[in-house]
Amino acid sequence: xxxxxxxxxxxxxxxxxxxxxxxxxxxxxxxxxxxxxxxxxxxxxxxxxxxxxxxxxxxxxxxxxxxxxxxxxxxxxxxxxxxxxxxxxxxxxxxxxxxxxxxxxxxxxxxxxxxxxxxxxxxxxxxxxxxxxxxxxxxxxxxxxxxxxxxxxxxxxxxxxxxxxxxxxxxxxxxxxxxxxxxxxxxxxxxxxxxxxxxxxxxxxxxxxxxxxxxxxxxxxxxxxxxxxxxxxxxxxxxxxxxxxxxxxxxxxxxxxxxxxxxxxxxxxxxxxxxxxxxxxxxxxxxxxxxxxxxxxxxxxxxxxxxxxxxxxxxxxxxxxxxxxxxxxxx
Numbered sequence: 032x033x034x035x036x037x038x039x040x041x042x043x044x045x046x047x048x049x050x051x052x053x054x055x056x057x058x059x060x061x062x063x064x065x066x067x068x069x070x071x072x073x074x075x076x077x078x079x080x081x082x083x084x085x086x087x088x089x090x091x092x093x094x095x096x097x098x099x100x101x102x103x104x105x106x107x108x109x110x111x112x113x114x115x116x117x118x119x120x121x122x123x124x125x126x127x128x129x130x131x132x133x134x135x136x137x138x139x140x141x142x143x144x145x146x147x148x149x150x151x152x153x154x155x156x157x158x159x160x161x162x163x164x165x166x167x168x169x170x171x172x173x174x175x176x177x178x179x180x181x182x183x184x185x186x187x188x189x190x191x192x193x194x195x196x197x198x199x200x201x202x203x204x205x206x207x208x209x210x211x212x213x214x215x216x217x218x219x220x221x222x223x224x225x226x227x228x229x230x231x232x233x234x235x236x237x238x239x240x241x242x243x244x245x246x247x248x249x250x251x252x253x254x255x256x257x258x259x260x261x262x263x264x265x266x267x268x269x270x271x272x273x274x275x276x277x278x279x280x281x282x283x284x285x286x287x288x289x290x291x292x293x294x295x296x297x298x299x300x301x302x303x304x305x306x307x308x309x310x311x312x313x314x315x316x317x318x319x320x321x322x323x324x325x326x327x328x329x330x331x332x333x334x335x336x337x338x339x340x341x342x343x344x345x346x347x348x349x350x351x352x353x354x355x356x357x358x359x360x361x362x
Contacts, residue, residue, distance in 0.1 A: 042153040048125065050180035054173070054217050055224025056362045057119065060112025061213040061329040062105045063316065064094040073206040076199035084206045089292020093209035093317025095194045102134050103141050105212035106190035107148035113186065113214040114149070121150035125182035128172060129158045130165030130189040130321040132350070133196055145188060154186075162240070163288045163349025164230070165189055165321030167357060170345070171228035173217040188214040189321040196242055196249045203253050209317030213325030224362070226275035229267050230355035240350035260290065261297045264348055268302065271344060271356035280304040282358065283341035284331055288348050289313035289323035298346070308336050320349065337361045
């Protein structure tokens with residue numbers, strides 16, 4: 032794609048993309064902050080025992096961004112890694128979608144800054160906030176954009192700095208949420224590598240997880256969210272597999288939102304595949320909200336636990352309440 036530069040300095044692509052019969056993930060990238068917070072430190076701040084944290088949610092360590100790391104800078108690092116893995120020049124990206132709920136301000140768009148930081152000179156950029164299912168929502172949007180011919184290449188980045196929005200003294204959120212970013216480049220494909228999304232929302236339960244406009248601090252009704260996730264969400268998993276025409280028990284890997292190890296274990300058991308590989312990045316990375324699903328996928332690939340072409344079920348759920356799942360083929 033050769034961008035056209037008009038006299039006012041606005042870059043646009045000369046030619047329109049063509050529709051595609053399918054899409055695939057061409058590259059993945061991740062950024063994990065260097066600062067590691069163990070349970071002893073988190074427990075002291077929250078007024079609980081370190082063992083209580085691991086028993087309750089399964090987390091042993093989490094990562095916090097440094098003062099110089101922002102939602103945007105982490106997104107740029109993850110996006111650059113995804114482009115490098117795919118061998119794609121930044122100026123060939125048509126759209127950058129930033130999945131986040133932790134920008135410090137609602138304006139300007141974080142995605143526009145990410146595109147600029149990467150050198151995506153002719154890319155549209157917009158933010159998408161579906162909280163912990165944000166990556167799944169953004170991936171579905173990217174798939175649709177490429178399929179209908181609005182874009183050739185879409186960079187989906189999920190980046191969160193949740194440490195800005197939780198109080199270390201709050202036992203329901205402080206020891207749980209963390210920071211990080213991951214990205215996926217979505218491109219056209221002759222055969223489907225990203226299958227139709229199954230998604231929805233339940234705004235009647237929006238008060239279960241929220242950030243108060245007065246305190247700018249997050250609150251969460253953990254027990255109610257746990258009951259909802261373990262009792263109501265399996266039909267979403269089944270619907271995603273049906274839309275991919277892949278039986279649930281034939282999925283090779285499961286990458287759920289990294290919210291709580293007991294939730295992850297319950298959903299994995301319900302899938303019922305004895306050889307299922309399940310992402311448990313939560314134990315070392317904490318709950319990174321929208322970034323948790325792609326970070327979990329990246330960890331499975333990094334560790335060699337899944338192979339090219341394996342069907343992988345991605346599943347996000349969280350504040351809103353929102354939920355979304357889709358099957359992809361591991362790139």
